[in-house]
Amino acid sequence: MSKLELPPYARALGICAHQMEDGVPVLTVEFGPSVEGRPGHYHGGATAGLLENAGYAALRARLIEEGRIAQLKPVNITVQYLSAGKVQPSFAKGRITRLGRRNANITVEAWQDNRDRPIATAIMNILMA
Amino acid sequence: MTSPLPPFDPSEASKFFFKHGHTGWLGLKYSAHADNWVELELPWREDLLGEADRAVLASGPIISLMDMASGMSIWQTKGTFTPIATLDLRVDYQRPARECSAVWGRVECYRITRSAAFVRGIAHDGDRADPVAHVAGVFMTIDKDPRQGKVPDASASGSEAGTGDE
Numbered sequence: 001m002s003k004l005e006l007p008p009y010a011r012a013l014g015i016c017a018h019q020m021e022d023g024v025p026v027l028t029v030e031f032g033p034s035v036e037g038r039p040g041h042y043h044g045g046a047t048a049g050l051l052e053n054a055g056y057a058a059l060r061a062r063l064i065e066e067g068r069i070a071q072l073k074p075v076n077i078t079v080q081y082l083s084a085g086k087v088q089p090s091f092a093k094g095r096i097t098r099l100g101r102r103n104a105n106i107t108v109e110a111w112q113d114n115r116d117r118p119i120a121t122a123i124m125n126i127l128m129a
Numbered sequence: 130m131t132s133p134l135p136p137f138d139p140s141e142a143s144k145f146f147f148k149h150g151h152t153g154w155l156g157l158k159y160s161a162h163a164d165n166w167v168e169l170e171l172p173w174r175e176d177l178l179g180e181a182d183r184a185v186l187a188s189g190p191i192i193s194l195m196d197m198a199s200g201m202s203i204w205q206t207k208g209t210f211t212p213i214a215t216l217d218l219r220v221d222y223q224r225p226a227r228e229c230s231a232v233w234g235r236v237e238c239y240r241i242t243r244s245a246a247f248v249r250g251i252a253h254d255g256d257r258a259d260p261v262a263h264v265a266g267v268f269m270t271i272d273k274d275p276r277q278g279k280v281p282d283a284s285a286s287g288s289e290a291g292t293g294d295e
Contacts, residue, residue, distance in 0.1 A: 008178040009187035036150040043151035044215040045193020052189050071180075074188045078219040
């Protein structure tokens, strides 16, 4: 992931790259004070931060692959919370549903110990200027 | 029915909410409130950038700000602190926040049913007439769940939420 640098916010929160899967980065964050909401659970905002960064990372990786250079601007994000994030690492991976010239539509899933039971999902639109 | 808790006060609650955890790490602050809304401040911070080369807050901390202001607007509207879980939160970004600027999140709770609470609000960087983002969200109250402290499964909460179940 040498060319794929995470933004300052992601690094400050403790998000890092876990592995690449078919050219798509899987991001992870350990449970700790910076992500804790009510005691023993992830804050919804921290989960959203992980999802959002995984969405950006998926798009950046694809743009690098295609040799495209673009400044990314968020249009919107909708987060669905499926179950509470508990005291263990969380992972997230984005999937580019549609990559246009100006807009990318991306879906993201976050999970913990069981990948078949996501804790949250997101849909994002990102503008490429 | 009497509540063992004193009436919810956003200003007082902020003192312990923002002392630790994610919202403490972000440095959220109480800003203002009225009957059914709460406004919080996300102070400017160098390391919360979305891109290394632009002094603009990342969108992630803004979601956290709006999620927290949403929850507090629900407690403010109900008058008590009860456990709630975010079910769905949507953020539409109109423009980036100004460079090196704090961002405020003002969220109102416009409807509460037996098991759901509906919120909407804006994020702004000083001028409420020119928002940075709009948000809309739905929260579930989880105080009736027998498994204390747990969020109901997706299947259970999804079917209960509906469009309001009074």
